[in-house]
Amino acid sequence: MSNMNLTLKIWRQKDAQSKGVMETYEVKDISPDSSFLEMLDVLNENLVSQKQEPIAFDHDCREGICGTCSLYISGRAHGPMRGVTTCQLHMRSFKDGDTIYIEPWRSKAMPVIKDLIVDRSAFDRIQQAGGFISVNTSGNTQDANGIPIPKGDADKAFDAAACIGCGACVATCKNGSAMLFVSAKVSQFALLPQGRVEAAKRVLNMVHQMDKEGFGNCTNTGACEVECPKGISLENIARMNREYLSAKVVSDEKIG
Amino acid sequence: MSKLDSKIPTGPIKDKWTKHKNDINVVNPANKRLIDIIVIGTGLAGGSAAASLAELGYNVKAFCYQDSPRRAHSIAAQGGINASKNYQNDNDSDYRLFYDTVKGGDYRSREANVYRLAEVSGNIIDQCVAQGVPFARDYGGLLDNRSFGGVLVSRTFYAKGQTGQQLLLGAYSAMNRQIAKGKITMYNRHEMLELVVVDGKARGIIARNLVTGEIERHSAHAVVIGSGGYGNVFYLSTNAMGSNATAAWKIHKKGAYFANPCYTQIHPTCIPRSGEHQSKLTLMSESLRNDGRIWVPKKLEDAEAIRAKKKKPTDIPEEDRDYYLERRYPAFGNLVPRDVASRAAKERCDAGYGVNATGEAVYLDFASAIERYGKEKAHVLGMHNPSKEKITELGEKVIEEKYGNLFQMYEKIVDENPYKTPMMIYPAVHYTMGGIWVDYNLMTTIPGCYCIGEANFSDHGANRLGASALMQGLADGYFVLPYTIGDYLANEIRTGEIPTDTPEFDEAEKSVRDRLEKLLSIKGTKSVDHFHKRLGKVMWNYVGMARNADGLKKAMDEIKKIREEFWSDLYVPGELNAMNTELEKAGRVADFLELGEFFAVDALNRNESCGGHFREEYQTEEGEAKRDDENYAYVAAWEWTGDPRTPILHKEELTFHDIELKQRSYK
Numbered sequence: 001m002s003n004m005n006l007t008l009k010i011w012r013q014k015d016a017q018s019k020g021v022m023e024t025y026e027v028k029d030i031s032p033d034s035s036f037l038e039m040l041d042v043l044n045e046n047l048v049s050q051k052q053e054p055i056a057f058d059h060d061c062r063e064g065i066c067g068t069c070s071l072y073i074s075g076r077a078h079g080p081m082r083g084v085t086t087c088q089l090h091m092r093s094f095k096d097g098d099t100i101y102i103e104p105w106r107s108k109a110m111p112v113i114k115d116l117i118v119d120r121s122a123f124d125r126i127q128q129a130g131g132f133i134s135v136n137t138s139g140n141t142q143d144a145n146g147i148p149i150p151k152g153d154a155d156k157a158f159d160a161a162a163c164i165g166c167g168a169c170v171a172t173c174k175n176g177s178a179m180l181f182v183s184a185k186v187s188q189f190a191l192l193p194q195g196r197v198e199a200a201k202r203v204l205n206m207v208h209q210m211d212k213e214g215f216g217n218c219t220n221t222g223a224c225e226v227e228c229p230k231g232i233s234l235e236n237i238a239r240m241n242r243e244y245l246s247a248k249v250v251s252d253e254k255i256g
Numbered sequence: 257m258s259k260l261d262s263k264i265p266t267g268p269i270k271d272k273w274t275k276h277k278n279d280i281n282v283v284n285p286a287n288k289r290l291i292d293i294i295v296i297g298t299g300l301a302g303g304s305a306a307a308s309l310a311e312l313g314y315n316v317k318a319f320c321y322q323d324s325p326r327r328a329h330s331i332a333a334q335g336g337i338n339a340s341k342n343y344q345n346d347n348d349s350d351y352r353l354f355y356d357t358v359k360g361g362d363y364r365s366r367e368a369n370v371y372r373l374a375e376v377s378g379n380i381i382d383q384c385v386a387q388g389v390p391f392a393r394d395y396g397g398l399l400d401n402r403s404f405g406g407v408l409v410s411r412t413f414y415a416k417g418q419t420g421q422q423l424l425l426g427a428y429s430a431m432n433r434q435i436a437k438g439k440i441t442m443y444n445r446h447e448m449l450e451l452v453v454v455d456g457k458a459r460g461i462i463a464r465n466l467v468t469g470e471i472e473r474h475s476a477h478a479v480v481i482g483s484g485g486y487g488n489v490f491y492l493s494t495n496a497m498g499s500n501a502t503a504a505w506k507i508h509k510k511g512a513y514f515a516n517p518c519y520t521q522i523h524p525t526c527i528p529r530s531g532e533h534q535s536k537l538t539l540m541s542e543s544l545r546n547d548g549r550i551w552v553p554k555k556l557e558d559a560e561a562i563r564a565k566k567k568k569p570t571d572i573p574e575e576d577r578d579y580y581l582e583r584r585y586p587a588f589g590n591l592v593p594r595d596v597a598s599r600a601a602k603e604r605c606d607a608g609y610g611v612n613a614t615g616e617a618v619y620l621d622f623a624s625a626i627e628r629y630g631k632e633k634a635h636v637l638g639m640h641n642p643s644k645e646k647i648t649e650l651g652e653k654v655i656e657e658k659y660g661n662l663f664q665m666y667e668k669i670v671d672e673n674p675y676k677t678p679m680m681i682y683p684a685v686h687y688t689m690g691g692i693w694v695d696y697n698l699m700t701t702i703p704g705c706y707c708i709g710e711a712n713f714s715d716h717g718a719n720r721l722g723a724s725a726l727m728q729g730l731a732d733g734y735f736v737l738p739y740t741i742g743d744y745l746a747n748e749i750r751t752g753e754i755p756t757d758t759p760e761f762d763e764a765e766k767s768v769r770d771r772l773e774k775l776l777s778i779k780g781t782k783s784v785d786h787f788h789k790r791l792g793k794v795m796w797n798y799v800g801m802a803r804n805a806d807g808l809k810k811a812m813d814e815i816k817k818i819r820e821e822f823w824s825d826l827y828v829p830g831e832l833n834a835m836n837t838e839l840e841k842a843g844r845v846a847d848f849l850e851l852g853e854f855f856a857v858d859a860l861n862r863n864e865s866c867g868g869h870f871r872e873e874y875q876t877e878e879g880e881a882k883r884d885d886e887n888y889a890y891v892a893a894w895e896w897t898g899d900p901r902t903p904i905l906h907k908e909e910l911t912f913h914d915i916e917l918k919q920r921s922y923k
């Protein structure tokens with residue numbers, strides 16, 4: 001495959017207060033082996049050499065694990081490939097002469113900070129509302145092998161814990177729902193004996209915070225699962241709904 | 257010299273930590289509320305420290321440059337974390353972990369620290385499981401282990417290829433609990449740019465809010481630096497794009513000694529670079545060496561044919577393959593420590609046996625593991641005479657179960673299926689053993705300023721063993737610092753809140769502002785990346801896997817030249833008082849341009865080869881590293897003088913009471 005020339009339509013927005021616009025850029029001689037973000041690096045180098053401000057985008061690990069990169073690429077969160085983050089996307093997925101649209105996540109609960117960078121702090125606040133097990137650091141917790149955990153449960157908990165908190169699920173959902181993200185954390189703990197103790201309180205608090213942040217409702221369209229780079233399964237949402245209902249019944253009884 | 261007191265407790269090694277804990281001061285719970293602690297970094301070290309300190313009752317302010325503490329680069333650690341639990345009953349013990357670590361570090365670490373690390377390693381696993389970290393388990397529901405390089409036991413705990421992620425999310429969840437309680441105030445997207453010292457004590461920091469560009473003052477009774485390693489001085493490394501040395505470098509310039517900067521780990525199994533556009537290198541976890549066999553063709557003409565794409569690796573018959581690690585190191589084979597494996601790969605590639613277009617790659621081959629596992633599985637399933645295809649199919653499933661995400665990562669980058677054709681790998685910069693000098697309490701040479709995790713120099717000597725960085729980061733943050741910091745803070749209970757409207761804060765803020773303004777005002781012609789890439793090339797060519805005196809001198813001069821050019825021809829667009837990613841990078845690269853030269857000074861000073869520091873002048877006839885214990889069994893702790901070329905050397909002599917100093921052998 002030879003090198004390619006591309007047209008990029010990119011969202012530029014000075015800051016949270018300003019209105020943004022789509023701008024057009026050309027990049028030339030891009031290697032199919034370079035990553036999508038390396039292609040943006042090339043564009044940014046060009047912009048800087050023309051004394052213009054480079055495009056601001058979030059990224060850090062560039063290997064699909066930190067969840068920092070985002071980008072809505074030609075209508076798909078993290079681009080056209082399934083199961084990858086933007087930083088893992090390579091230019092061999094595109095063709096010479098393509099026009100690529102690059103936009104930030106768009107969600108009321110995740111406002112744009114600058115260009116392609118959005119504010120995902122709502123995710124942190126949801127985790128702070130209950131995404132933990134209340135155990136202090138001490139050298140005296142019980143031996144790690146004290147509670148055997150069936151491999152099946154441990155594996156499922158792990159699969160849920162693999163969420164990288166990128167926000168693609170929200171960006172891709174027509175309702176802007178964060179259910180996949182929240183349910184992943186709720187499930188991880190709900191599946192482990194250590195997490196059961198606080199399970200009811202956790203799910204109520206996390207869902208409450210989620211609603212407060214302005215995320216939309218889940219109408220089971222399943223788009224999130226398709227775009228999630230870590231393959232977080234819709235099963236988690238079902239599990240969270242069950243957890244939520246039973247917790248709600250108990251807490252209503254208590255209150256009632 | 258009087259400043260360099262390592263404060264190692266007296267007594268037998270196995271009692272030192274217990275005795276020390278009993279001897280040091282404790283702050284009572286009511287007084288802890290009166291004390292503020294700043295923690296820079298939310299990786300395994302900073303995150304675990306922030307959570308534990310807050311649980312104890314201190315007021316913690318935590319900082320990270322990412323948009324969330326969960327994204328610190330610890331998240332990317334793949335393979336696992338060591339602990340001497342002896343769950344596999346393979347005769348592991350604290351002593352054995354201690355011994356392996358000191359030997360693996362080529363006898364350049366401090367015995368007492370390493371023993372303590374081994375001692376608390378088991379607690380880490382208990383703590384993480386209690387937090388809900390989903391480590392891999394076997395069918396009996398108990399925790400599983402794997403082996404890492406440089407050891408003969410199976411003591412590595414793991415969560416698929418995402419161990420760092422799971423451990424960090426554990427620490428993050430512990431932080432979240434404290435954030436919710438108001439005991440930790442979290443400053444995301446903030447970068448520390450200066451340490452404030454008042455009357456000789458660390459009293460605060462100057463940070464820039466990376467969203468608004470605002471320059472802020474923060475005060476505290478102690479400042480803890482857990483900002484990670486400085487591998488990005490090489491430009492290309494397995495570190496994250498934002499990983500930087502700035503916080504560590506700033507405290508160094510304010511009086512914290514920097515130790516052994518030349519001890520850098522070049523990891524043997526990374527995906528080779530593909531071209532000039534490359535922005536970072538991706539690690540393929542060391543755990544793959546449990547099952548992968550490393551080889552290059554025996555015949556030069558085969559290597560040439562492979563490079564010309566006339567032959568495929570699978571065309572090379574068994575007898576024409578050189579499994580060079582198994583050949584050179586029969587006892588440890590593919591599981592020799594990283595420094596040894598990296599140099600061996602370089603040796604073969606320099607001799608012309610490299611297997612990709614650049615000539616800088618060797619194979620990591622899973623075919624025999626796939627066959628072995630396939631047969632085992634077939635046997636378990638009660639299949640008699642399974643076909644070769646069936647065996648391969650079953651074997652690939654086992655490999656997928658163990659390393660699926662790594663294989664997938666590889667395929668995405670290289671566009672080749674590693675189940676069917678061997679992976680190509682090559683060494684890359686990965687970890688920095690050197691760092692800020694700390695005493696046994698993890699305090700730097702600035703009172704009240706601590707340094708933890710990869711940012712300090714403490715436990716790995718000249719070479720770190722796999723799965724030991726996660727262990728060290730969490731040991732420092734969960735189990736060491738929360739005790740040792742009390743010893744210092746016990747004298748601070750009557751200090752009261754530290755004001756920020758003092759001349760020291762004024763001066764520190766002004767220096768930060770002046771420097772940022774200077775970077776913006778150069779208005780030259782070249783980008784930050786331009787300089788960073790040039791620095792990286794010099795570092796890799798002369799200060800990389802093999803070093804010699806001439807090359808190091810050359811590097812020092814070249815780096816100085818690049819630095820001068822940087823300060824006269826850099827162009828940084830944008831403004832100070834707004835989000836400005838180029839300005840952030842510029843500050844970091846400016847520091848790397850000093851650190852790089854200083855790094856070469858240290859490498860030139862150390863006239864021996866040890867661990868990750870290989871001086872071509874000092875090798876055995878077989879090309880192994882040749883240490884000089886008589887003259888170099890010391891930690892080189894350097895004091896800043898204003899010029900990276902002329903730091904002042906302070907030596908901490910290393911004494912070995914519990915381990916005999918001898919030439920490392922993995923044969």
Ligand SMILES: Cc1cc2nc3c(=O)[nH]c(=O)nc-3n(C[C@H](O)[C@H](O)[C@H](O)COP(=O)(O)OP(=O)(O)OC[C@H]3O[C@@H](n4cnc5c(N)ncnc54)[C@H](O)[C@@H]3O)c2cc1C
Pocket residue numbers: 296297298299300301302303319320321322325327328329330331332333334335336337419420446447448449482483484485494495496499500502503539686687708709710711722723724725726727729
């Ligand atoms: C790809 C990869 C795989 C690895 N795999 C393993 C493994 O399997 N086992 C193992 O034991 N080790 C492994 N390591 C090494 C290990 O992951 C690291 O050494 C360790 O995680 C470092 O942790 P840390 O807390 O010291 O720093 P980091 O996790 O790097 O955290 C640094 C923190 O400091 C913050 N920071 C930095 N500078 C500033 C500043 N100026 N102002 C404010 N905040 C700042 C960052 O935001 C971040 O929060 C691996 C490393 C890499 C790169």
Ligand code: SF4
Pocket residue numbers: 162163164165166167168169170180181184227228229230231232
């Ligand atoms: S559930 Fe998937 S898409 Fe959503 S934040 Fe987690 S990893 Fe990203």
Ligand code: FES
Pocket residue numbers: 058059060061062063064065066067068069085086087088
């Ligand atoms: S940059 Fe870390 S996941 Fe993409």
